[in-house]
Amino acid sequence: MNDRVIIFDTTLRDGEQSPGASMNTAEKLRLATQMEKLGVDVLEAGFPAASEGDFDAVSSIANKIKGIEVAGLARTSKEDIDRAWEAIRAAAKPRIHTFIATSDIHMTYKLKMSRDEVIRKAVEAVRYAKSFTENVEFSAEDGSRSDRDFLCKVFEAAIESGATTVNLPDTVGYAIPQEFGSLVKYVMTHTPNISKAVLSVHCHNDLGLATANTIAAIGAGARQAEVTVNGIGERAGNTSLEEVVMALHTRPNFIPVATGIRTDQIYPTSRLVSMITGIIVQPNKAIVGANAFAHEAGIHQDGILKNPMTYEIMKPETIGLSKNKLVLGKHSGRHALREHLKDLGYDLSDEEIQLVFVKFKELADKKKNVMDEDLEVIVTEGILRTTDIFRLEYMHVTSGTTVMPMASVKLLINDRSVRGAGYGNGPIDAVYNTIAKLTDTGSELLRFSVSALTGGTDAMGEVTVRLRENGLLALGKGADPDIITASAKAYINGLNRLEYLKSHPVVATEGL
Numbered sequence: 001m002n003d004r005v006i007i008f009d010t011t012l013r014d015g016e017q018s019p020g021a022s023m024n025t026a027e028k029l030r031l032a033t034q035m036e037k038l039g040v041d042v043l044e045a046g047f048p049a050a051s052e053g054d055f056d057a058v059s060s061i062a063n064k065i066k067g068i069e070v071a072g073l074a075r076t077s078k079e080d081i082d083r084a085w086e087a088i089r090a091a092a093k094p095r096i097h098t099f100i101a102t103s104d105i106h107m108t109y110k111l112k113m114s115r116d117e118v119i120r121k122a123v124e125a126v127r128y129a130k131s132f133t134e135n136v137e138f139s140a141e142d143g144s145r146s147d148r149d150f151l152c153k154v155f156e157a158a159i160e161s162g163a164t165t166v167n168l169p170d171t172v173g174y175a176i177p178q179e180f181g182s183l184v185k186y187v188m189t190h191t192p193n194i195s196k197a198v199l200s201v202h203c204h205n206d207l208g209l210a211t212a213n214t215i216a217a218i219g220a221g222a223r224q225a226e227v228t229v230n231g232i233g234e235r236a237g238n239t240s241l242e243e244v245v246m247a248l249h250t251r252p253n254f255i256p257v258a259t260g261i262r263t264d265q266i267y268p269t270s271r272l273v274s275m276i277t278g279i280i281v282q283p284n285k286a287i288v289g290a291n292a293f294a295h296e297a298g299i300h301q302d303g304i305l306k307n308p309m310t311y312e313i314m315k316p317e318t319i320g321l322s323k324n325k326l327v328l329g330k331h332s333g334r335h336a337l338r339e340h341l342k343d344l345g346y347d348l349s350d351e352e353i354q355l356v357f358v359k360f361k362e363l364a365d366k367k368k369n370v371m372d373e374d375l376e377v378i379v380t381e382g383i384l385r386t387t388d389i390f391r392l393e394y395m396h397v398t399s400g401t402t403v404m405p406m407a408s409v410k411l412l413i414n415d416r417s418v419r420g421a422g423y424g425n426g427p428i429d430a431v432y433n434t435i436a437k438l439t440d441t442g443s444e445l446l447r448f449s450v451s452a453l454t455g456g457t458d459a460m461g462e463v464t465v466r467l468r469e470n471g472l473l474a475l476g477k478g479a480d481p482d483i484i485t486a487s488a489k490a491y492i493n494g495l496n497r498l499e500y501l502k503s504h505p506v507v508a509t510e511g512l
């Protein structure tokens with residue numbers, strides 16, 4: 001049995017289906033660059049037929065990312081496959097990923113097709129995709145709830161038509177590990193030509209079993225895992241990349257398979273995904289949560305000091321979480337900054353370095369030590385968001401126990417300067433009222449939360465907001481040593497994301 005598991009990352013496609021998690025092309029490119037550094041084998045960059053924005057992002061990624069495979073999703077129609085191919089053709093290793101549902105409930109009620117029609121559609125799609133590239137993946141949507149023998153028949157036909165990977169998704173997150181492992185084993189033994197393709201799995205976490213199901217499937221012979229960083233995705237999310245990789249890494253005797261992931265890039269990637277999407281990682285999240293390596297109970301601490309392996313099954317360094325995160329101080333020069341940004345994965349132009357350097361100096365004046373997280377914020381807010389419609393120019397706030405909180409704010413709206421002032425119940429409320437007035441937004445603020453980016457009282461405050469307008473949902477994120485400024489940045493970021501969604505309407509939301 002092959003001892004290598006292919007890691008297929010779909011953070012940019014299925015992960016982006018998380019409510020509010022839309023990303024612009026610059027942000028997706030940045031994430032794609034980091035995924036390449038992390039060492040995923042296949043990067044599913046998007047669903048090119050779903051929207052113009054998706055198409056643009058996928059083709060930009062295909063043009064830039066040359067070290068790993070770049071996949072584009074397509075339904076079984078020719079139009080979808082044409083669109084996918086057009087978007088990914090510039091990639092060094094393009095992959096077309098086509099899918100159709102195979103469960104009776106989906107075929108009857110959604111597709112209104114018979115089993116034979118579905119097989120015919122699958123065969124046509126794979127053959128057509130194959131006319132563009134050797135590398136074709138076929139997915140049987142809702143595979144875990146499909147008739148076992150029919151599923152094997154569809155896979156056999158897809159492989160016969162040229163599919164090099166066949167994927168078995170647990171689309172609705174319904175499977176149980178023993179059951180899913182046995183289904184994979186059944187497919188491995190009842191699909192006559194399965195040895196000509198890689199069997200893949202794609203799980204959802206509705207019952208909290210996505211990682212368990214994926215591990216069970218790998219144990220039963222699956223050799224590709226479809227995952228997202230931090231497990232983000234629709235509803236309860238997808239299988240989390242870091243959990244699968246670290247389970248395999250930590251228990252090699254149990255399932256003797258390897259991945260190509262550079263585990264020390266796991267934590268930086270997790271941070272970046274959270275920063276760009278605005279989706280916070282829960283503190284008790286396995287591997288990458290803030291508490292995952294915090295042994296605070298006294299008895300554990302005592303053990304850890306004597307020998308870390310008494311309670312730590314993984315070392316924090318393995319996932320790139322080093323205790324020594326001090327990077328740059330007030331006196332660090334431009335050269336040191338450039339080198340450090342390069343280490344973090346940013347290849348910036350001289351102009352961009354200059355912009356980051358100015359912001360870095362401003363921050364170093366307020367904060368003793370500038371950490372990696374701080375630099376990520378400067379780059380995310382200063383470089384990746386340059387296409388923003390709304391930008392904060394200036395704000396001034398007065399508040400206290402004896403005055404009515406008041407804010408005056410100056411914004412750039414499409415490079416036109418506007419200013420205004422307003423009152424509120426507190427300083428943040430005053431700022432938000434003023435920004436809402438200046439931008440004339442029709443959105444509703446659903447959630448507001450604050451956390452600290454790093455340790456210490458001079459740490460940057462990190463604010464996340466969730467906004468809704470006419471059914472569109474957007475998350476906004478902002479960070480600053482001043483919590484009120486961070487709040488303003490988060491609100492403005494959310495408003496910009498809403499504008500992005502309005503100008504990039506999604507025409508297809510199907511998936512697997």
Ligand SMILES: [Zn+2]
Pocket residue numbers: 014171202204238511512
């Ligand atoms: Zn999915």
